[in-house]
Amino acid sequence: MMKKIRTLLFCLLLFFVLIASLPLILPLNSYKPQLEKRLSSLLQAQVQLETVAFSYQPWPVFTLNNVKIDGDAGKIEQISVPVNLFNVFQRGNSLKNVTVAGVKLRPALAFTLPKRFAALEQDRITLGDVALSKASVLLEQGELGPIDGVIRFTKNGTMDDLQLADEQGRLDVHIKPKGDNIGVIVQASSWELPLGYPVVFEKLYMSGEGSPEGLLIDDIRGEAYGGVLSGKAQLTRQTNWDLQGQLVAKGVHSEPLSKIFSPATFVSGRMDAEAQFIFRAADYLKLFAQPQIDANFLVRDGSIHNMDLVAQLRAGETPAGRGGQTRFDTLKGKMRIRDHAVQLQSMALGAGKFNAQGAVQIAGGRLNGSVSGRLQAGVLLIANQIRLSGELSKPALNSGSVARTGVQPPAPVDIEPIQ
Template identity: 25%
Template sequence: MPLFSTRLASSGRRAVGAVMLAGALAAPLALAAAAAESWLGLQVTYADRGYAFTPWPAIELRKVTIRTAQEINIGRAWVTPDWAEWLTSLRTNRIKVRTDEVTATPAALARLGTIDGKSSYKVSTLAFDRLKLRLGDGTLDLPAGEMDFAPDGTLAHVRIRMGDKLTFEAAPAGDKLNVLVQAGQLKWAGLPVFLFDSVAAQGVLDDQQLVLDRIGANGDGGAVSGRLRLTLTDRYVMDGELKLASLRARDFLSRTYPRTTVQGDLNALVKFAGAGTTFEELGASLTSSGTFVIKAGAIDRLGLLEGMRKASAGPAGGGLTRFETLEGGFSAPAGKPVSVSIRRMDAGAMHSSGAFVLTDDGQVRGNMSGTLRLPGGEVSTRGFSLTGKVDSPTLEVR
């Protein structure tokens, strides 16, 4: 067959396919010829329209704009009728939409939860490959998900699954979005000491920031609660606090210092803050500080009692130091050693305090002091230097 005949045949097949596609869609979805219509009571415009198989017949719209006070922009959208309704009643004004990328502010999405006027079509679902939320001067990039709409055509909620264990949901609330984040297990490199199980976080997303003010999780045999705020200016800015209740101290600390010698029932208040142009930079910049109380615990290889009994200067022996209560605070600037203060450690007749720093490789450097009340009523006081590593600390009587 001559080349021009082959091209003609191919062109003819495409033309026939286009005609069949147009015919399939014409009855259930007769979109207006003009590049404007209304969804959800809002004006919708687009630059161009064609036909496609995705794999079902669909009308393809390009450069779509949903006009709220703050526009919602869509690169490409593939529109199909609600086939279930069409096949049962032979008529429908409900449509399903799939898009490549949706760009919007939280307030614009929340506006989809209201009806401004009569709609040409009611959207039942809108699936997207990417969602870009404009917050302040920045953009929060989210992966694929979908929007479900109520029977009246208003937005019911947005649902995004991030991997196998994390889901993000949002629903209109005035000019904001109520947010729910859930995860089976969550660990973030920015706060490596935390390993959360069964996380649920609720909050609000507006055009400036995400605030999760009700965070609840399990971890290390105890409970974690707190709040988090993420603001976007020219970079990500985060701050928040977490309360730890009855966590196993050894499990919690071993994620930073694998051979920790501390055990007990840990309660703490941890505050953190950081900023970065990416989430990786944000994680690397996080600083944290807080207070802690460990109950009914022990420190292995720290011979405080032996040191208190020692009559002369020199290394104290090892052993297990049990205590009823250990109270203190810490500060962990990004990229710098952790500073720890022990305000009070009660171990029967012995009371101790001290301060030291911990480096990333587990080196310890600082000082301790203690008092021991003897059976006869006398009081013995000692000062110690603290060196070595976190898994094998060394006390020396000064």
């Protein structure tokens, strides 16, 4: 028994001595042509390596540096293959713990990766999980990324799943082969979707199918501001990038949502809404810079804050209308967003004996509009046309970015009768 243990220890010692001596006894770069030929065959592409090296990080590892795939179609800063017992005894037929850093791929190459990995099965080469770091998709202008992830393979060597996640752990993306295309599942929590305004989703789930021509998202489900959302969307690329879709919202708390557009004069209550959106730009990075949104909304049992329309009708003079609240049973209308201006049209407010109709625009930090109010008090009927105007703190536009701007203290809204 002791003899077997000593033999095993001796073999292990010999193995580590051999590993430590590899940089001295192997002219690694002399193997570069064979490696390029082998990788080109496996990936069905022209692969070029700058150098092949050996180092300790702190464990022994072979690295392939500055890998080019089909010219500028794909670039990889470094592929690292650890020299461990499993990889050595498998003699290259199976590899584990491979890491790939600094990946930059053109969309056409990225979409064909599942088929290219299928060639591994023909050569009976299997891979364990491959860790990705700083992976990006190169666009005509700029890039999408970088992001970290893991590629998982089936036992026969074909690609099973690509998982991507952000550093904060709020975004989780799974990409799977689906015939000639790819299946995409996105799950997010406490995530600010770059839709032109900083709308935060507590939970968001999206699934769809992608191809070199675009992405069809046929299932959107989410939770935001205490309500639930559902919808569909489609991203296409022809002359311009084009994202179109629909969202339906139920039971949303309107106060935090309306404060995004107007921090001073906002609406509380529970809102249902149906929205159509279009985002279009020549540059993907500017896709969300000019939102085009059309929505129908209905808010129940709420208030308009910093605006007292009833007091204005009763007083008949401007000072009485500044500040305060306007309670309502229902508030419905249409919202239209163009060029970072929010237009509220065909609005109708109902509050028992008081009702009002009107339209408002919020743009450049100002609120402007007019309302026709009507108050029935017994045999007394009060009606008037009221003009609304005032300076507001500017809404926090994100223009496709996730950065927020500061919110200033609210300013009063001027309310005056139109003579």
